[in-house]
Amino acid sequence: MTKSRTLILNENALPLTELPVLSGTIGPDVVDVQELYKQTGMFTYDPGFNSTASCSSSITFIDGEAGILLYRGYPIEQLAEKCTFLEVCYLLLNSELPDQQQMQKFEGTITMHTMVHDQLTNFFKGFRRDAHPMAIMVAVVGALSSFYHDALDIKSKEDRDISAIRLIAKVPTIVAMCHKYSTGLPFMYPQNKLSYVENFMRMMLGTPCDDFVPNPVLVKALDRILILHADHEQNASTSTVRLAGSSGANPYACITSGIACLWGAAHGGANEAVLHMLEEIGDVSRIPEYIKKAKDKNDPFRLMGFGHRVYKNYDPRAKLMRATCHEVLTELGLHDDKIFELALELERIALEDEYFISKKLYPNVDFYSGIVLHAFGYSQQHVYRHLCHGPIYRLDLSLG
Numbered sequence: 001m002t003k004s005r006t007l008i009l010n011e012n013a014l015p016l017t018e019l020p021v022l023s024g025t026i027g028p029d030v031v032d033v034q035e036l037y038k039q040t041g042m043f044t045y046d047p048g049f050n051s052t053a054s055c056s057s058s059i060t061f062i063d064g065e066a067g068i069l070l071y072r073g074y075p076i077e078q079l080a081e082k083c084t085f086l087e088v089c090y091l092l093l094n095s096e097l098p099d100q101q102q103m104q105k106f107e108g109t110i111t112m113h114t115m116v117h118d119q120l121t122n123f124f125k126g127f128r129r130d131a132h133p134m135a136i137m138v139a140v141v142g143a144l145s146s147f148y149h150d151a152l153d154i155k156s157k158e159d160r161d162i163s164a165i166r167l168i169a170k171v172p173t174i175v176a177m178c179h180k181y182s183t184g185l186p187f188m189y190p191q192n193k194l195s196y197v198e199n200f201m202r203m204m205l206g207t208p209c210d211d212f213v214p215n216p217v218l219v220k221a222l223d224r225i226l227i228l229h230a231d232h233e234q235n236a237s238t239s240t241v242r243l244a245g246s247s248g249a250n251p252y253a254c255i256t257s258g259i260a261c262l263w264g265a266a267h268g269g270a271n272e273a274v275l276h277m278l279e280e281i282g283d284v285s286r287i288p289e290y291i292k293k294a295k296d297k298n299d300p301f302r303l304m305g306f307g308h309r310v311y312k313n314y315d316p317r318a319k320l321m322r323a324t325c326h327e328v329l330t331e332l333g334l335h336d337d338k339i340f341e342l343a344l345e346l347e348r349i350a351l352e353d354e355y356f357i358s359k360k361l362y363p364n365v366d367f368y369s370g371i372v373l374h375a376f377g378y379s380q381q382h383v384y385r386h387l388c389h390g391p392i393y394r395l396d397l398s399l400g
Contacts, residue, residue, distance in 0.1 A: 306350055318368060
């Protein structure tokens with residue numbers, strides 16, 4: 001960012017104050033308020049970072065009014081259609097998309113780190129079987145720092161790079177172990193012959209009893225979910241990771257703090273909240289009742305999965321996720337399932353009802369991703385249908 005001009009404040013009989021105004025390569029200018037207290041004896045007040053940037057970043061850009069999301073300058077629509085999740089990981093970490101040789105090396109490195117230390121499996125025995133998967137995730141990912149003493153210096157770029165590789169590689173394995181532990185099924189270990197997403201699906205959905213054959217439509221859907229959630233600028237979990245990192249804590253501790261933040265229903269747990277809401281409604285005939293409750297400002301009920309704090313237009317990720325959702329439902333023949341009938345009717349109402357349109361309460365990415373993850377439970381006959389209650393949570397890697 002570069003200094004372009006100064007902003008002069010003279011409110012409430014304050015002395016004339018000059019503050020630098022900085023300009024980025026894209027987006028609105030920002031007022032540098034670091035010297036405000038020193039010059040005026042006053043602080044700024046901005047709960048939720050509504051008008052505040054906490055750092056200079058070239059990773060992600062969002063224009064909520066226009067419905068634009070860019071990763072390293074690339075529109076999310078292009079990346080979701082043309083790239084794999086690992087290509088997007090490479091882009092976020094290295095500022096540019098990889099060529100064929102770079103991608104082959106990157107994929108090979110990730111594949112060689114997907115296993116976790118065998119001693120880590122002992123951690124799971126200390127949890128109750130009905131423990132929430134996110135509770136287990138917080139504990140197990142945080143414990144990684146006790147296994148990898150060789151690269152814990154967050155000030156070292158080399159250590160951060162090594163930690164990033166390990167986290168990208170091992171988190172799917174740990175997520176799958178959390179799910180398997182909750183369902184009482186045996187852990188499934190990664191296979192080097194499978195792609196990143198195929199491995200994840202096999203570890204989540206497979207059992208030792210059967211040969212797991214990845215469904216290409218579901219593989220594409222999960223790959224797209226991961227891409228759409230790979231980063232989202234200054235969101236809650238990213239801000240949490242950065243705050244923890246500012247203390248000098250090791251990378252695993254920092255990412256663990258982000259996972260804990262991600263647990264909340266207003267953040268990463270939103271897709272799970274969507275499914276709980278659909279189960280509460282129960283039947284299409286009850287939708288008018290709940291629509292009325294949603295419109296009543298005195299009623300605490302809120303329709304989960306509609307509207308977004310940042311996007312005041314249609315969330316670009318939701319458009320992509322909507323198409324993916326219908327591809328999955330068609331592939332699995334689930335359009336007649338009660339949960340999906342409910343979801344599709346709510347979607348129709350939200351896109352046609354003047355109340356929702358005027359307030360820009362469009363279906364968001366969590367609405368569709370929750371439906372897709374629920375559908376994954378039907379993809380193999382031997383898989384428990386309550387997979388959706390231990391949904392696949394994303395991880396913000398704020399390493400830029």
